[in-house]
Amino acid sequence: MSSIPTQDIGAPGKYPAFRYQRYLPKRGPSGAALFLGLLGVVSFGMYHHLESKKEWRELKREKIWSRLHLVPLLQAEQDRDTYRREEAMKAREAEIMKDVPGWEVGKSVYNTDRYVPRTVPLYIPEDK
Helix, strand or coil, X not given: CCCCCCXXXXXXXXXXXXXXXXXXXXXXXXXXXXXXXXXXXXXXXXXXXXHHHHHHHHHHHHXXXXXXXXXXXXXXXXXXXXXXXXXXXXXXXXXXXXXXXXXXXXXXXXXXCCCCCCCCCCCCCCCX
């Protein structure tokens, strides 16, 4: 049983030769082309990001300056409202304390000449 096994094949020269090698197309761009494409996309994105940061910075500066210019107007409006409310409080105080002898309307209860803004509301809630 040491004989060489035989194989069933066709007669020599009867069948044409055929190709059995793989012929696959190239699978996309090379690594260098992909890297250069990625570099271009990232560079484009960074450029637009930096440009938008410049715009954001300008908008932030504009917001700060607009607030700085609005502060005096808002402060004047608050001062007028405070004055109006204090005058109304003095009128109510004069009405309430009219029967108390020696009462000075609007006199501070503190011993100071310095103006101290109120920390409590300037209105009295109305009972309904």
